[in-house]
Amino acid sequence: MVLLAPVLLAVAASLSAPARAAAPEPAPAPEMAAEAERTYLADCASCHGDEGRGTNRGPSIVDVGNASTYYYLSTGRMPIDQPEDKVTRRDPAYSPELIEALVEHVDRFGAGGPDLPHVALEAADVAVGGKLYRAQCASCHTTAGGGGALLREDAPPVYHAAPVETAAAIRAGPGTMPAFGEAALSEEELNDVVAYVDYLTQPNDRGGQPLWHLGPLIEGLAAWVLGLGSLVLLALWIGKPA
Ligand code: HEC
Ligand code: HEC
Structure with a gap:
């Protein structure tokens, strides 16, 4: 029966696994394209211009590329209310479908800029990724991914990014982050x-409850308490007279 506890824990963990942003799919429906156009004119054009050429309130986005537009919309950094507002991660303002359609809409303004990469993690090598991360990313985001409180004040933690968002950030190079093109990171290395980064996000949080990142000792304890708790419950349930 002792063997059951980890199984119960695993089931509990899988039930409470957090929802993650889905990868965008190609070709939005025509109604979505119309909604994207309306949304762009209402929410973006006052700063970026009707055709994305920029105004005195916001830069040109004619050639930023799909990776950038996707990054800014999916991480909720755009839209902002005022040009001087802090550009920071928030809940996205739009549904994944509308974000996809907005990305297509902005894409029609110009042809330049990095495309949103296709992310395929099944064959990815996490150990190689760790080496690349420590060499190319840790100087700003820290080795543990918690963001650059010590080294670079403005680098955010990487924990909240869904895999597509991380890939978009790598290719787009938002803000002061450099853009890593295929010469710097091949498609395989990107994956x-x-x-x-996805692994950095998960060890503590996969079970739903982050346990405030207290570390393996406390988390191990918590697992034991939970495990024992479910054993006791199970014993009580089994022991109950029919
Ligand atoms: C109140 C003005 C304002 C509004 C509204 C606004 N933006 Fe922006 N946007 C900015 C400014 C300012 C920046 C530059 C921010 C920075 O780099 O810190 C920016 C940056 C961007 C970038 C990155 C540009 C680059 O060079 O990398 C994209 C893409 C973008 N906005 C898309 C949008 C979209 C799409 C909308 C509508 C949903 C929108 N923005 C609404 C002001 C605005
Ligand atoms: C020179 C410092 C620097 C380097 C090097 C760097 N980044 Fe960044 N990164 C930033 C900054 C600054 C931002 C925030 C940009 C913005 O949106 O204005 C950012 C944003 C991000 C985000 C979005 C976080 C979120 O959820 O909001 C991810 C993910 C990310 N970077 C991953 C990486 C990875 C992976 C690498 C290495 C391949 C890397 N970064 C290299 C500075 C850096």
């Missing part, structure tokens, strides 16, 4: 780094 390795994204898988590693």
Whole structure:
């Protein structure tokens, strides 16, 4: 019966696994395209211009590329209310479908800029990704991914990014982050780094409850308490007279 406890824990963990942003799919429906156009004119054009050429309130986005537009919309950094507002991660303002359609809409303004990469983590090598991460990313985001409180004040933690968002950030190079093109990180290496960042995100949080990142000792204890608790419950349930 002792063997059951980990199984119960695993089931509990899988039931409470957090929902993650889905990868965008190609070709939005025509109604979505119309909604994206309306949304762009209402929410973006006052700063970026009707055709994305920029105004005195916001830069040109004609050639930023799909990776950038996706990054800014999916991480809720755009839209902002005022040009001087802090550009920071928030809940996205739009549904994944509308974000996809907005990305297509902005894409029609110009042809330049990095495309949103296709992320495929099944064959990714997390260990290689870890090496690449420590060499190319840790100087700003820290080795543990908690963000650059010590080294670079403005690098955010990587924990909250869904795999597509990490991939988009790598190719787009938002803000002061450099853009890593295929010469710097091949498609395979990109998948390795994204898988590693995803791994950094998960060890503590996969079970739903982050346990405030107290570390393996406390978390191990918690697992024991939970495990024992479910054993006791199970024993009580089994022991109950029919
Ligand atoms: C109140 C003005 C304002 C509004 C509204 C706004 N933006 Fe922005 N946007 C900015 C400014 C300012 C920046 C530059 C921010 C920075 O780099 O810190 C920016 C940056 C961006 C970038 C990155 C540009 C680059 O060079 O990498 C994209 C993409 C973008 N906005 C898309 C949008 C979209 C799409 C919308 C509508 C959903 C939107 N923005 C609404 C002001 C605005
Ligand atoms: C020079 C410092 C620097 C380096 C190097 C760097 N980043 Fe960044 N990164 C930033 C900054 C600054 C931002 C925030 C940009 C913005 O949106 O304005 C950011 C944003 C991100 C985000 C979005 C976080 C979120 O959820 O909001 C991810 C993920 C990320 N970087 C991953 C990486 C990875 C992976 C690498 C290595 C391949 C890397 N970064 C290299 C500075 C850096």
